[in-house]
Amino acid sequence: MNGQRGSTDEQSVADLARRLLAVDTDGWSPEGVTTMADGLGWARGGTADRPVLVTGRSSGDARLRPVGTYEKPYTDGESYVELAVPVAIVAPDAAAQAAAFRAAGEELTAALGRPSVMGSHGDMGPFYDSGPLWGAPFMRWRGMPDTLELRAGTSGPELVLQPTGPAENWFWRQGIGEEHAISGFFGSNRDPANAGLSFPGGWTARSWETVTRSLGHFLDALPAEATALGIGIGMPLYGRARGSAPLLFDVACGDRLSIGCFAPDGVDAASLGWGTVTEHPGTASVWRDDDPVWRVDAGGPGEPEGRALAEMLVATASAAGVSEPAGLIVGGEAEYVDGYHVTYYGLGLPTG
Known part of the structure; x- marks a missing residue:
């Protein structure tokens, strides 16, 4: 018809x-x-x-x-x-x-x-x-x-x-x-x-290449999706190394994506691609001038280069002594977004 x-x-x-x-x-x-x-x-x-x-x-x-x-x-x-x-x-x-x-x-x-x-x-x-x-x-x-x-x-x-x-x-x-x-x-x-809504189990990344792929896809679209949904996402990432898991990265995204890096002593963050507030002045509205020292302004909708950002984060985590994907941990704070409980299924990373 x-x-x-x-x-x-x-x-x-x-x-x-x-x-x-x-x-x-x-x-x-x-x-x-x-x-x-x-x-x-x-x-x-x-x-x-x-x-x-x-x-x-x-x-x-x-x-x-x-x-x-x-x-x-x-x-x-x-x-x-x-x-x-x-x-x-x-x-x-x-x-x-x-x-x-x-x-x-x-x-x-x-x-x-x-x-x-x-x-x-x-x-x-x-x-x-x-x-x-x-x-x-x-x-x-x-x-x-x-x-x-x-x-x-x-x-x-x-x-x-x-x-x-x-x-x-x-x-x-x-x-x-x-x-x-x-x-x-x-x-x-x-x-x-x-009421009665069921939630699936997740999955776990088994290689750094998997993390690079999943994290890259997530970061690539994040400012566009956050803008579309009218939300702001704050995601701390902790790195387990040598018996402790200090804060390693801070992903902050509303209509722009900014990532801060708390590189431990001995890690040459600049050589891995990180800049300071001087190179990324837009991040001054997200963090104080000196905390974290290392950061990147990845841009607004359609601008982030997700794969390159993910490669930088994985290289930094490895340099900081994180030996396996299970050692890169999404902070539990990231699960609470504007009254919603959020599960980041696509990342394949543990939450804690």
Whole structure:
């Protein structure tokens, strides 16, 4: 079917969200999706492999995701696992994408309240999708039987309505312990909507190359994702060496990423790539002029060179006597972000 029906009125993101939350999905069966389309006033279109609902919105039609090979193990009778509605077409640079996501998130928060879950899908979205290169932030208003998510799409933010069970079942079952089994980070708050929410186990990096890869990906996208989500992350990293684990790095990120280094005596931090406040004056707003002495201003959305930063951190940790990845420890303080308890699944590092 290639119906042409669809509203020509451009609804606000908040109004669209309310409509999505009010529709009857009826188990996400073919009949249920037809009922949902009728409730929204949108016609069925596309093909069997790439079905859409014709929205009439300038940002494009809504995409239905049928249950296929990758989705089937996590479903319980559903024929579809999500309806993704683009809400804006945005310039491809990280700053523009992050700003558009943040604007949509602020509008939704004003209308629906704070999201019960937020985080980043990392480089592996639900059901093994790959996210945008600039970052993969999401905000989620969890419900039963359906959940609404604001997600970073390929061209701009998208509102995604999904049956709660399959998405959470997929996420929980990724906790198999293999390297890179889960990416990104996941934060939940004390909203009653999170009752019964299950959390997967993590994984542990087994080599410095794994740490370099995972840390590089995290740092590369962090200022864009923090900007998009409207959060600030403070992450101390401790280095276990010679029987103690002093503070080694301090990662501070809001709309810019700054990293401080507390290199022990005998480590030539300058030769490893660290500068001082003179070379990185923007960091003076993060730390005092002399504490830490060594630091780097890695920039705002789209600017950090994640791989190079990760290589510098790993080289410094090794020079400081940290002999294995398990000796690089994420401080427990980093788990508390603006009222959310956050797990950094994508890093593969211990927390303590």
